Amino acid sequence: MPISLDDVDKRLLTLLQKNNRLTADELGDKVGTSRSSVQRRVKRFREEGIIEADISVLSPKAVGRSMTFIVEVELERERTDLLDDFRRSMLALEDVQQCYYVTGHTDFILVVTAVDMTAYEEFSRRVFTENANIRRFHSNVVVSRVKTGLDVPLD
Numbered sequence: 001m002p003i004s005l006d007d008v009d010k011r012l013l014t015l016l017q018k019n020n021r022l023t024a025d026e027l028g029d030k031v032g033t034s035r036s037s038v039q040r041r042v043k044r045f046r047e048e049g050i051i052e053a054d055i056s057v058l059s060p061k062a063v064g065r066s067m068t069f070i071v072e073v074e075l076e077r078e079r080t081d082l083l084d085d086f087r088r089s090m091l092a093l094e095d096v097q098q099c100y101y102v103t104g105h106t107d108f109i110l111v112v113t114a115v116d117m118t119a120y121e122e123f124s125r126r127v128f129t130e131n132a133n134i135r136r137f138h139s140n141v142v143v144s145r146v147k148t149g150l151d152v153p154l155d
Contacts, residue, residue, distance in 0.1 A: 008037075012038065012041055015030055017152070020054050060113050066115070067113065068114075068142040069113075069142065070110070070112075070140040071112055073086075074107055074137070075134060093127065097111045
């Protein structure tokens with residue numbers, strides 16, 4: 001069940017999604033409330049799990065990870081234990097930025113980053129080709145990043 005948010009909560013969360021380094025004073029000025037109110041609300045957002053993490057977003061290219069792949073993975077068998085094994089293996093891989101269990105013609109959609117095509121080929125061989133429970137995988141090479149982010153609209 002969604003958590004109830006008032007207009008000030010929504011404005012604060014929208015600002016925090018764009019820049020979580022704004023001070024409580026700056027946030028209060030922007031949404032028309034006091035620093036202490038902002039601090040209480042942000043503390044509640046964290047406690048209630050509305051804010052899952054405070055992170056720094058890196059430029060993949062700037063750190064030598066210039067290639068991104070969108071990978072569709074279809075499993076051979078979908079037993080619960082095999083699905084859990086696959087999920088655990090994806091969580092353990094730093095190259096996998098995102099992993100979604102989906103409906104449709106494929107079972108999982110992954111966002112994978114790599115230094116270059118050779119590194120991705122090695123990754124795909126080790127992770128997909130050598131896994132007996134993967135029926136097939138299809139890799140899409142990202143040509144350019146048009147829009148990335150994790151912002152959640154709060155209309």
